[in-house]
Amino acid sequence: MDSMTMIAIASIIISGITTSIGCIGPALGEGRAVAAALSALAQQPDASTTITRTLFVGLAMVESTAIYCFVVSMILLFANPFWNYAIAQATGL
Amino acid sequence: MDSMTMIAIASIIISGITTSIGCIGPALGEGRAVAAALSALAQQPDASTTITRTLFVGLAMVESTAIYCFVVSMILLFANPFWNYAIAQATGL
Amino acid sequence: MDSMTMIAIASIIISGITTSIGCIGPALGEGRAVAAALSALAQQPDASTTITRTLFVGLAMVESTAIYCFVVSMILLFANPFWNYAIAQATGL
Amino acid sequence: MDSMTMIAIASIIISGITTSIGCIGPALGEGRAVAAALSALAQQPDASTTITRTLFVGLAMVESTAIYCFVVSMILLFANPFWNYAIAQATGL
Amino acid sequence: MDSMTMIAIASIIISGITTSIGCIGPALGEGRAVAAALSALAQQPDASTTITRTLFVGLAMVESTAIYCFVVSMILLFANPFWNYAIAQATGL
Amino acid sequence: MDSMTMIAIASIIISGITTSIGCIGPALGEGRAVAAALSALAQQPDASTTITRTLFVGLAMVESTAIYCFVVSMILLFANPFWNYAIAQATGL
């Protein structure tokens, strides 16, 4: 098995695992935040503006960690520096 | 076992695992959010408009992490750059 | 062991694992949502229309993650692009 | 060990694992939903019609995820496309 | 080790594992449902008819998932299609 | 190592594991149900007839999952179809 195949396989495996494992935390964290927001709304409907705004800021922060994982996954699939180097080597030879 | 078979097998395995593991978190998070929305509705029926709207925004955020995983899974199955490169290599030879 | 057998085995294994692992989260999430709906109904029977409607929307969202897994599983069994490519190769030879 | 034996063994292993793992989630989710329904009935006996109806709809949704797993398991045992292909190959040879 | 022995061993192993793992969820779920029913009876003895009926329907739903596993296990032991095929092959030879 | 030894070893291993793992769930579920029954009795001693009857029905349902595992275990030890086939083969030779 040549080097390029191994780099390709490693990139495929890790790009999938990174996204899937990296989404467990944000999904649970966002679910908790949304649940708290709904309870807060039920308890204090008059503060809905502040609650909604804080919720959105918080969700954005939590979502950012999922974005990190998705970005790393995309880099591995479409802008992998090691794969590019290997292709350059293979082409140059 | 040649390179293309190995890339195919890795893509099959990871496309399934990515979707299945990536759905655990969102499903649990959404279940929690929906549960909180229902409790909030029972507690404060008058605020049902705000609660429902916040719930939908929140569910969309949580669902987005599941979508990420599904997208990566579909890319691996139907737009896999490493597979395309391998086919191009095999055809070009 | 030839390439087609290995692709077949990988597809069999992953199609089953994807569905089984992918159903744990939705089942637990839906169970929680239904439980919350029943408690909400017991607490506020007058809001049964809103509660039921919100429950159904929420269940649909949670069920969607299970559907993703089932779809990936079916694709691997009946519309597997790598398997089709391998058959095309075997036939063309 | 020939290819058909390996496909048969993989199908046997996965058909059992899919059903067994896929039943953990629904069983726990349904147990929770039934428990909530019984508490709701004890709290609000007058709403038994609504509670029972909502419970049945919810149980059906949760049970559907178990059905998915059972269906995949049955497909692997009795309508396995890879096994059928292998038999066709063996017969055609 | 010939093919038939391997299919037999795989069937033995999976038939046992399917039943044992598949019984964890239902046992816990039913235990929870029964516990909730008993608490409900203590809280509202007058509704014992409705509670008992709902409990039995719920237990039947949960038990169904255990039945699925037991059925798959029995199929693997006594109506295994791959084993039957192997015997037919061995006899036909 | 001949085929019969391997079938015997697989049967020994799985018969033990099936019973041991299959007893964890029922034991915990029954413990929970009994605990709830005792709390219910302390809370509503007058309903002891209904509580006891419901408890026994529930325990029977939970115990049934343990019985499934024990039955599979006994089948593997004393009525193993693959072992019988192997003995028939060995005798017939």
Added chain:
Amino acid sequence: MDSMTMIAIASIIISGITTSIGCIGPALGEGRAVAAALSALAQQPDASTTITRTLFVGLAMVESTAIYCFVVSMILLFANPFWNYAIAQATGL
């Protein structure tokens, strides 16, 4: 390593594991039931007869799952059908 040694080793390993794993669940379940009985006694000392009787029936049910495991373990040690067959084979030769 001859067949009899392997059967003996498998029986030794599984007889120990079956008992040890099979005792975790019952011990925890009985502990919970006893704890609930003691709380119930403290709450309603007058119902001690009913509580004690229900506790003993429940403990017997839970203990039965531990007995299953112990029985399987003893069968493997002292009445192992595969070991007896192997001895019969070795003696008959």
Added chain:
Amino acid sequence: MDSMTMIAIASIIISGITTSIGCIGPALGEGRAVAAALSALAQQPDASTTITRTLFVGLAMVESTAIYCFVVSMILLFANPFWNYAIAQATGL
């Protein structure tokens, strides 16, 4: 490595593991029961006779599962039927 050494090693390993794993459950279960007894005593000091008696019966039941494991462990060390058979074979030769 001869057969007797392997049987000896398997017996050593399993005798230790059986006792150690088999003691986790009873220790936790008894700790819970004792804790509940102490809370019950603090709540209802007048019922100390009934509470203590029920506690002792319960502890005996829980301890019995630890005894099972210890007995199996001792059998493997000092009355191992497979070891005795092996010694008889070695002596008889």
Added chain:
Amino acid sequence: MDSMTMIAIASIIISGITTSIGCIGPALGEGRAVAAALSALAQQPDASTTITRTLFVGLAMVESTAIYCFVVSMILLFANPFWNYAIAQATGL
């Protein structure tokens, strides 16, 4: 590697693991019991005699499971029947 070394190594490994794993449960169980005793003392200082006596009996029961593990560990180190047999064999030769 000769037989005696392997028996020695297995005994060393298991004697340590048995004690360490076997101490997790008792330590947690005793911690819980002591905690409950202290809460009970704070709630009902007048019953300190009964509480202390019950605590000591309970701790002795829980400690007994740790003693079992320690005893097995010591037997394996200093009175190992298989090691003694091996030494007797080595000396006798």
Added chain:
Amino acid sequence: MDSMTMIAIASIIISGITTSIGCIGPALGEGRAVAAALSALAQQPDASTTITRTLFVGLAMVESTAIYCFVVSMILLFANPFWNYAIAQATGL
């Protein structure tokens, strides 16, 4: 497989795993902080300024741990000292 390929594969695997595992903790921690902020807002709407400010500082602290992981991941992909050394070696030769 040459050294550069192995360094590339190790970097790919670890860059993905670092980001994905490193995002679980921050996502859960931030979700908890946001949930507490929303509950605090519902309880004391007048203190929204202090609450929001404290929340942002806290989220920044938690996010910093995710940033550490992302930075290590980027270093491994785009500024890997060992990869640079290997390229320098390969170029220099």
Added chain:
Amino acid sequence: MDSMTMIAIASIIISGITTSIGCIGPALGEGRAVAAALSALAQQPDASTTITRTLFVGLAMVESTAIYCFVVSMILLFANPFWNYAIAQATGL
């Protein structure tokens, strides 16, 4: 690798693992007991003598399980019977 090295390595590995794993339980159990003691002191400062005395007895019991592990660890390092036997063998030869 000669026998003495293997015994040394096994002793090193197990002496460390025994102490480290064996300290998890006692540390958690003692932490719980101390926490309960502090809560009890805050609730009933007048009973500080009884509480402190009971706490010390309890901590001693819990600590004893950690001591067991430490003792086994020290025996393996400094009074290992198998190591002594091996040295005696090596010296005697």
Added chain:
Amino acid sequence: MDSMTMIAIASIIISGITTSIGCIGPALGEGRAVAAALSALAQQPDASTTITRTLFVGLAMVESTAIYCFVVSMILLFANPFWNYAIAQATGL
């Protein structure tokens, strides 16, 4: 595979794992601390100065453990003594 490559790979793998695993604890701990601070602010807005100050000190302590991991990770990447020694050896040769 030469020594330098193996040291490089080990450094890459461990530098990533150290940071990612080492960030789980601090992220959860800080999330808990921030959540408690927000609840405290909602409960006692007048003590915001003391609460905020204590929170910052605490966050700094928790963050310090994440810093330790990050520092070790950076040392392994950029100031690895074993790598430097290996380079010195390779250069000196």
Added chain:
Amino acid sequence: MDSMTMIAIASIIISGITTSIGCIGPALGEGRAVAAALSALAQQPDASTTITRTLFVGLAMVESTAIYCFVVSMILLFANPFWNYAIAQATGL
């Protein structure tokens, strides 16, 4: 790989693992004890002397288990009897 290297590697690995795993329990236990002490101080500021004294005694007990692990770790690094024996052997030869 000679014996001394293997003893050195085993000592390095275990000295690190012993300290790291052995610190999880004490850290959690002490955190719990400190948390309880702070709650107790808030509830009963007048008993701060008794609470602080009890806390310190308790922390010392919990810390002792961490010390055990640290001591074993230091012994393995700097006073390893097996390493000393190996050096003596190597020097004496």
Added chain:
Amino acid sequence: MDSMTMIAIASIIISGITTSIGCIGPALGEGRAVAAALSALAQQPDASTTITRTLFVGLAMVESTAIYCFVVSMILLFANPFWNYAIAQATGL
């Protein structure tokens, strides 16, 4: 692979793992202590001096366990006795 490389790799791996695993416990424990301190401050602002002092002592105790791990990690990296011995051997030769 020579001895020095293996000692270097083992040191690298363990120095990272020791710090990362050893920081999970302290981070969680400190987070809990800080959270309790903040709740205590909100409940009893007047006792802030005692609470803060007790918190700092407690944090120092918990942090000490993280320090142990960090120290072992640094010893392995910069003052490793086995590495020094190996260098001395290599230099002396």
